[in-house]
Amino acid sequence: MTPLLEVEDLRITFPTRHGTSHPVDGVSFSVARGELLALVGESGCGKSLTSLALLRLVPPPGQIQPGSAIRLDGTDVLGLGPEELRSIRGRRIGMIFQDPMTSLNPVFTIADQIGESVRAHQKVSKRAARARALELLQEVGIPDPTQRLDVYPHQMSGGMRQRVMIAIALASEPEMLIADEPTTALDVTVQAQILELLDGLRAARGMAVLLITHDLGIVAGRADRVAVMYAGRLVEEAATAELFARPSHPYTKGLLASVPRITGAVTRLTPIAGTVPAPTAWPAGCRFHPRCPAALPRCATDDPPALPVGNAHRMRCWLAEAGRA
Amino acid sequence: MTRWLVRRTLQAVVTFVVVTVLLFVLMRLTPGDPLERLAGDRQMSAEAVAALRHKFGIDQPITTQFTSFVAGALAGDLGVSIEHYPTKVSTLVLSRLPASLLLGGTVLLLTFGIGIALGVFQAVKRRSRADRWLTRASLTLYAMPSFWLGLVLAWFFGIRLQLLPVAQMHDPLLDPDASWLVRTGDVLRHLILPAVTLTAVSLAAVMRYQRTALLEVLRLDFVLAARARGIPERQVLWRHAWRNALFPVVGLLGLWLPMLVSGSVFVEQVFNWPGLGSLAADAVGARDYPVILGTAMLVSAQVLLGGLLADLAYYALDPRVRQA
Numbered sequence: 001m002t003p004l005l006e007v008e009d010l011r012i013t014f015p016t017r018h019g020t021s022h023p024v025d026g027v028s029f030s031v032a033r034g035e036l037l038a039l040v041g042e043s044g045c046g047k048s049l050t051s052l053a054l055l056r057l058v059p060p061p062g063q064i065q066p067g068s069a070i071r072l073d074g075t076d077v078l079g080l081g082p083e084e085l086r087s088i089r090g091r092r093i094g095m096i097f098q099d100p101m102t103s104l105n106p107v108f109t110i111a112d113q114i115g116e117s118v119r120a121h122q123k124v125s126k127r128a129a130r131a132r133a134l135e136l137l138q139e140v141g142i143p144d145p146t147q148r149l150d151v152y153p154h155q156m157s158g159g160m161r162q163r164v165m166i167a168i169a170l171a172s173e174p175e176m177l178i179a180d181e182p183t184t185a186l187d188v189t190v191q192a193q194i195l196e197l198l199d200g201l202r203a204a205r206g207m208a209v210l211l212i213t214h215d216l217g218i219v220a221g222r223a224d225r226v227a228v229m230y231a232g233r234l235v236e237e238a239a240t241a242e243l244f245a246r247p248s249h250p251y252t253k254g255l256l257a258s259v260p261r262i263t264g265a266v267t268r269l270t271p272i273a274g275t276v277p278a279p280t281a282w283p284a285g286c287r288f289h290p291r292c293p294a295a296l297p298r299c300a301t302d303d304p305p306a307l308p309v310g311n312a313h314r315m316r317c318w319l320a321e322a323g324r325a
Numbered sequence: 326m327t328r329w330l331v332r333r334t335l336q337a338v339v340t341f342v343v344v345t346v347l348l349f350v351l352m353r354l355t356p357g358d359p360l361e362r363l364a365g366d367r368q369m370s371a372e373a374v375a376a377l378r379h380k381f382g383i384d385q386p387i388t389t390q391f392t393s394f395v396a397g398a399l400a401g402d403l404g405v406s407i408e409h410y411p412t413k414v415s416t417l418v419l420s421r422l423p424a425s426l427l428l429g430g431t432v433l434l435l436t437f438g439i440g441i442a443l444g445v446f447q448a449v450k451r452r453s454r455a456d457r458w459l460t461r462a463s464l465t466l467y468a469m470p471s472f473w474l475g476l477v478l479a480w481f482f483g484i485r486l487q488l489l490p491v492a493q494m495h496d497p498l499l500d501p502d503a504s505w506l507v508r509t510g511d512v513l514r515h516l517i518l519p520a521v522t523l524t525a526v527s528l529a530a531v532m533r534y535q536r537t538a539l540l541e542v543l544r545l546d547f548v549l550a551a552r553a554r555g556i557p558e559r560q561v562l563w564r565h566a567w568r569n570a571l572f573p574v575v576g577l578l579g580l581w582l583p584m585l586v587s588g589s590v591f592v593e594q595v596f597n598w599p600g601l602g603s604l605a606a607d608a609v610g611a612r613d614y615p616v617i618l619g620t621a622m623l624v625s626a627q628v629l630l631g632g633l634l635a636d637l638a639y640y641a642l643d644p645r646v647r648q649a
Binding site for chain 1: 545546547549550551552553554555556557558560565568569642643644645648
C-alpha cells in the first residue's frame with residue numbers, strides 16, 4: 001500500500017542579501033495512514049518550514065525548488081491549482097500551530113471560527129455549522145462547550161485555545177494532522193493534556209499525525225517513528241523504540257544526552273558544542289562535522305548519503321559505513 | 326459600557342468648555358478689532374466709532390464680555406455678526422452648512438473609499454512596481470499645498486480646457502425654472518474641482534495607514550492559520566486580515582470628521598465655495614468676533630465628536646475593547 005504522504009527531495013530556498021539561503025535542502029520521508037511521525041530538531045533546522053511546504057504555505061519570497069515532490073495519496077501537491085489546493089488545506093490535511101494565543105482571529109467568536117472552517121469545505125447552513133462546532137468542542141474536551149461557543153479567543157486560556165485550534169483542524173475530518181510544536185507555548189501540565197488529546201483523537205479517527213517538535217521528551221512512547229532533522233536535512237530516521245534504544249547519529253546521541261531525565265542518578269546534562277550553522281552557508285562535507293565529537297577526516301569533505309544502520313533505521317553519517325555506529 | 330460612555334462624554338464636554346474659553350481669550354489678544362477695520366473703510370467720527378463699540382459691547386471689560394457671551398450661548402444665542410449686522414451668527418453658520426457638508430462629505434467618502442481600496446491593493450502587491458509607483462504618486466500629491474493644486478487644476482480644467490466651472494456652487498446664469506436634475510448636475514459640476522483637489526492632497530494618509538496596518542496583520546499567525554484550513558483567499562484577506570487592519574483607519578476617520586463641516590479654508594477660498602471655511606476666513610479678516618467664535622466652536626465640537634465616535638467604533642469592532 002502506498003503511504004498517505006510522500007515527500008521526496010524537498011528543497012526550499014530564500015533569496016537573501018547574503019546569497020541564497022537553503023533552509024530545507026533535500027528532505028525525504030513518508031507518513032503511512034494512521035501513523036504518528038515525529039520530526040525532531042533544533043530551532044532553525046527547517047522542520048517548521050518543511051511542515052508549511054506540505055500545504056504550500058512557504059512564506060514568500062521562499063520557493064520550493066523544482067525536483068521536489070510532495071504526494072498526498074498519489075496526488076502531486078506541488079502541481080495543484082489554487083482551488084484544488086484549497087480542497088487539501090483543512091479538508092485532507094489539518095494543521096495546528098505553536099502559539100494558540102495568536103493563531104485565532106481576535107475579532108470573531110469561537111463558533112464563528114469553527115463554523116467557518118466547516119463551511120469552507122462543506123455546503124451546510126450556518127445553523128448546522130454551529131451544531132457541528134458544538135460537537136467538535138465536546139470532542140476536544142472543552143468544559144461547558146455550549147457557553148464557550150460565543151466566547152472570543154481572548155477570554156480563553158492557552159490550553160483551551162489550543163483545543164479550539166484542534167477542533168478547527170478536525171472540522172472536515174482530515175486524514176492527516178500536522179502539529180507544529182503544538183505544546184511549546186503551553187504550561188507543562190497543559191502540554192500533557194494536549195498530547196493526550198491528540199493521542200486519543202488519532203486512535204479514534206485513524207488519523208495520521210506529523211508532530212513537529214524540538215522536544216524528544218514528548219516523542220517517546222507516543223510516536224511510531226522519529227525523523228531527526230539537522231541543518232535542512234534528515235540525519236536519522238527509525239522506529240521510536242529503535243531510535244531510543246540505539247541512537248546512532250552523533251547528533252541524535254547529543255540530543256538525547258541533553259534531555260534531562262527524571263529517573264536514574266543525577267548527572268550533568270551534556271550540551272552539544274557550537275550552534276546550528278546559517279542556512280546561507282552550510283559547512284562542506286557532513287553538515288554536522290564542525291560540532292561532531294566523532295568526526296573522521298573525510299567528514300570535512302565528503303557528504304554522507306542516507307546509510308542503513310539496522311531494520312528500517314537509516315542515518316546520514318559515515319560511521320554507518322565504518323560499522324562503528 | 327454606560328459608565329464608560331458617560332465618562333467619555335463628560336470628558337468631551339469639559340474639553341469643549343476649556344477650548345471655548347481659550348478661543349475667546351486668544352481672539353481678543355490678536356491686534357485690531359472689528360470697528361477699526363470698519364472705520365478704516367469710510368469716514369467716521371471718533372464718537373461714532375465709540376458709539377458702535379459701545380453698541381457691540383466691545384468697550385466692556387473682557388470678563389463682562391465673556392459672561393454675557395456665555396449667558397447668551399447657554400440660551401442658544403451666539404450673538405450677532407458685526408460685519409453682516411444684523412444677521413445672527415447661527416443664521417450665517419446654518420446658511421453655509423449645506424455647502425460644507427456637501428464638499429466635506431464627498432471628500433471624506435472619496436478619500437476613505439479610494440484610500441482604503443488602494444492601500445489594500447498596495448499591501449497585497451507589496452514591493453511590486455505598482456506598489457512603489459502608488460507610493461510615489463500619493464506622496465507627491467500629499468506634498469502639494471492644497472491651494473496651489475487647486476489653482477493649477479482650476480487653470481487647466483477651467484481656463485485652458487473650459488471643461489469645468491472654477492468658482493461658486495451654482496451657475497448664476499442657470500434658468501431658475503430648470504428641472505431638479507439640471508440643477509443637481511450643475512452643483513455636481515461645481516463640486517468636482519474642489520472635491521478632487523482636497524481628495525488628492527489627503528489620499529496619501531489613508532493609503533499609507535491602510536497599507537501599513539494590513540501588512541502588519543497579514544504577517545500574523547491567524548492569517549496563516551486561516552489559509553492552512555482552506556479558507557478562500559478573498560475571505561482570508563477581507564474577513565480575517567482587513568477586519569483587523571481597520572482600527573487605525575477608523576481612528577484616522579475620527580480625526581478627520583471635522584472636515585465634514587469645516588471643510589478646508591484654503592480650497593474654499595480658491596474655488597469661492599460658499600462653505601464654513603470661507604465664512605471663517607472672512608470673519609478672521611474682519612475681526613468679526615462673534616462669527617469667529619461661532620465657527621471655531623463648531624469645529625471644536627466636531628473634533629470632540631469625531632474622537633468620541635471613533636472610540637465608539639472601536640468598541641463596536643473590537644471585542645477586546647468591549648471587555649476591558
